[in-house]
Amino acid sequence: MFNVRASLVRKSVVIAVASALTACSTLPHYSQPQTAVPDHFASTPQASAGWTLASPADAQSRGPWWTLYGDDELNKLEAQVDVSNQTVAKAVAQLEAARAMVDYQRAGYAPTVTAGTSAQRFRTSQNIVHRGLAGHTVPDFSVGVAASWEPDLFGRVKDATVNARDNAQASEADLQSVRLAVAADLATDYFDLHSLDRQKKLLDDTVTAYAAALRILQQQLNDGAIDASAVAQAQTQLESTRTQDSDIDVQRAQLQHAIATLIGQPASSFSLSPKVETIALPQIPAGVPSQLLERRPDIAAAERRVAAANAQIGQARAAFYPNLTLSATAGLESTFFAPWLTASSLFWSLGSQIAGTLFDGGRRTAALKGANAQYDGTVADYRQTVLVAFQQVEDNLSSLDTLANEADSQQRATTAADLSLKLTSNRFQAGAVNYLDVVTAQTIALSNERTAEQIDARRIDASVRLLKALGGGWDRASLTDARATD
Template sequence: MFSLSFSRPMVRRTLAAAIIGTLLSACTTLPPYQRPSAEIPAQYAGTAAGWTQAAPADAAPRGPWWTIFGDPVLNQLEARIDVSNQTVLKAVAQVQQARSMVDYQHAGFVPTVTAGVGVDRTRLSQNVEGKSLAGQTVPDYSAGVAASWEPDLFGRIRDSVAGAKADAQASEADLEGVRLSMSADLAIDYFSLRSLDTQKKLLDDSVKAYAAALNLLQQQLKNGAIDASAVAQATAQLEATRTQDTDIDVTRSQMEHAIATLIGEPASTFTLPPNGSAVAAPIIPVGVPSQLLERRPDIAAAERRVASANARIGVAHAAFYPNLVLSASAGLESTFFAPWLTAPSLFWSLGSQLAGTLFDGGQRKATLHGATAQYDGAVADYRQSVLVAFQQVEDNLSALHALSDEAASQQRATTAADLSLKLTTNRFNAGAVSYLDVVTAQTIALTNERTADQIAARQLESSVLLVKALGGTWGA
C-alpha cells in the first residue's frame, strides 16, 4: 500500500490539461445529417387519391401479416421461422456483432489502464567504462499501474460511435428484412403446395373417371358396338392424365422440401398432409395508405447506412486535427526484493502529448474523398430502394387487378367447357358423334379447371408479394 504526492504546479498543469481536453471535446467534425430526399409520387397509378408521401421508419411495428389468410397450418409454420430458420439466425448474429462494435467504439471515451508485475535479471558488460555496475548481474523487481486517455477533442470517437450505431440499426433493419423475406417465401411455397394438392385431386378424379370410361368402352368393343379407335383414344387420354398426375407428385415433394428448409427441419423428416380445399386471397383495400412503405426494412437499412457513411466523413475530417494523449503511471521498483514493497521504492510519472500529422502525402485527403464518395453511393442506394419499393407495389397491384379479371374470364371458360363436355357426352351416348369428340371435350374441360386453379394460386402469390412490398401487415 502506498500514496502519491505531487507538487502544486504539476497538479495545476494536469488539471488545466484535463479541463482544456473536456472543453475541446465539445468540438465535432461530423457534418449535419439530413435524410436524403427521394422523389415519391402522391399516389399509386390507378388508385384513389389521398395517398401520402412515405419515408423509412424501421421502428414501425410489424405484426404477423400471414394471419390475414386465415390458415392455421400456415400460422404454425410461420411461427417456426424465427426459431429455426438458419438465415434468420445468421441475421440475428450479425445484429449482435454490429451492437458489439458500438460497445467497442464507445470504449474509446474512457482511459485505458494496464497493470503488471515483473522480475528481471540483467548482466552489464564488464568492458563498458563509466558504469558502476559493469560486469555485475543486477536483479530488478517492479510492479506498477499505467493509464492513458485521449480526450475526444474533435469528435473522432463520437463520430465512430455514431457510425457504429447507425450500422447496428441497419443490421436490425436487415434482420427485419430477412424475416419478412423468409416468411413471404414460406407463404408462397405453402400456397403453391396447396394449389398442387387441388390439381392433384382434380387429376386423381379425372384418372378415375377416364379409367371407368375405358372399361366401359372395352366392354362395348367386346360387344362389337364400337371400333378399336375409341378404346385407343381413351387409353391415350388415361395414360397422359396419369403422367400429369405423377408429375404433380414430383413437384409437390420439391415444394415440401423447400418448406422444410425454410423452417429449419431436414426434408427427410418433414411432411405436410394433402389439403385440396380452396384458399381465398384476402381482399386488400385499394386505398392502402402509402405510409405502409415506411415499414419496408430495406429502405430503413439503406437510410441508416447513409447516416453511417455521413459519420465516416466526420471521422475522416477529424484526422486533420492533432490528438491529445494524457498519461500517468505509478508503481514500486527495487533491485533487491526485501525493500521492494516499501515507500522509498515508489516511482510515478504524469505526462501529456499533443501531436498531429504535418505531411502524409495526401493520405488523409484521399480518405476524406473516399468517405464522401461512399456517402454519395449510400444516398444513391437509398433512393434506388425507394424506387424499387414503389415498382414492386405497382407490379403487384397491377397483377392483382389483372388476375381478378383473368379469374372471372377463366371461370366463364370453365363453365362453358363443363357444359360442352356434358352435351358432347350425351351426343356420344346417342351415337351422334365419335369418342374423339368426347376426348377433346374432356381435355378442354380439364385444362380449363387446372388453369382456373393456377390463376387462383397466382392471386395468392401476388397478395403475399404485395404485403411483402408494403413491408408487412397492411391492416389497421
C-alpha cells in the same frame, strides 16, 4: 513540493476536461436523403375484387402478416423460421457483431489502464567507463500501474461510435429483411403446394372418371356397338391424364423439400398432409407511398447506411487534427524484497503529449475524398431501393387487378366448357357424334378447370408478394437505438 505537483495535476485535468467538453465536432450535419414520392399508388384507384383501397391503417395490428390468411398450419410453420432457419441465424449473428462494434468504438471514451509486475537480473559490462554499476550483477523487482487517456477533442471517437451505431441499425433492418423474405418464400411455397393438392384431386377424380368411361367403351366394343378407335382414344386420354397426375407428385415433393429447408428441418424427415380447402384472399390496405419509406426494412437499412457513411466523413475530417494523450504511471521498484513496500521504493510519472501529422503525401485528403464518394454511393443505393420498392408494390397491385379479371373470365370459360362436355356426351350417347368429340370436350373442360385453379394460386402468390413489398407490417420505429450516441 508535493502540494505544487498536486496543484499542477489538478490544473492539467481541469484543462483536459474543459477541452473535451468544448471539443470541435467534425461530424457533418445529417438529414435523410430526399426522394420523389407519389401521392398514391397508380393501381389503387381501381381496387381489385376482394381488396380495399389505400388507407393509412395505422390502427391495424403490426403482428405476423401471414395470420391474415387464417391458416393454422401456416402459422405453425412460420413460427419455426426464427428458431431454425439458418439464413435468419446468420443474420442474427451479423447483428450481434455489429452491436459489439458499437461497444468497441464507445470504449474509446474511457482511459486505458494496465498493470504489471516484473523480476529480472542484469549485469553491465565492466569495460564501460563512467557507469557506477559497471561489472555488477543487479536484481530488479517492480510492480506498477499505467494509465493513458486521449480526450475526444475533435470527435474522432464520437464519429466512429456514430458510424458503428448506424451500421448496427442497418444490420437490424437487414435481419428484418431476411425474416420477411424467408417468411414470404415459405408462404408462397406452402400455398403453391396446396394448390397442387387441389389440382391433383381434380386429376385423380378425372382419372377415375376416364377409367370408368374406358371400361364402358370396352364393354361396348365387346358387344359390337362401337369400333376400336373409340377405345383407343379413351385409353390415350386416360394415360395422358395419369401422366399429368404423376407430374403433380414430382412438383409437390420439391415444394415440400423447400419448405423443410426454410424451417430448418431435413427434407427426408418432413412431410405435409394434402389439403384441398381453398384460401380466401385477405384484405390488404396498401397505404400511401410515403408510408413505404417507414415500413420497408430494406429502405431503413439503406438509409442507415447513408447515415453511417456521413459519420465516416466525420472520421476522415478528424484525421486532420492533432491528438492529445494524457498518461500517468505509478509503482514500486527495488533491488531487494525487504524495502520493496517502503515509501522510498515509490516511482511515478505524469505527462501529456500532443501530436499531429504535418505531411503524409495527401493520404488524409484522399481518404476524405473517398468518404465523400462513398456517401454519394450510399445515397444512390437508398434512392434506388426506394424506386424498386415502389415498383414492386405497383407490380403486385397491378397483378392482383389483372388476375381478378382473369379469374372472372376463366370461371365463365370453365362453366362453358363443362356445359359443352355435358352436351357432347349426350350427343355421343344418342349416336350423333363419335367419341373423338367427347375426348376433345373432356380435354378442354379439364384444361379450363386446371387453369382456373392456377389463376387462383397466382392471385394468392401475388398477395404474398404485395405483403412483402409493403414491408409485412414492419415499422422502422421498432429499430433500437443501439444505446444511441448523439
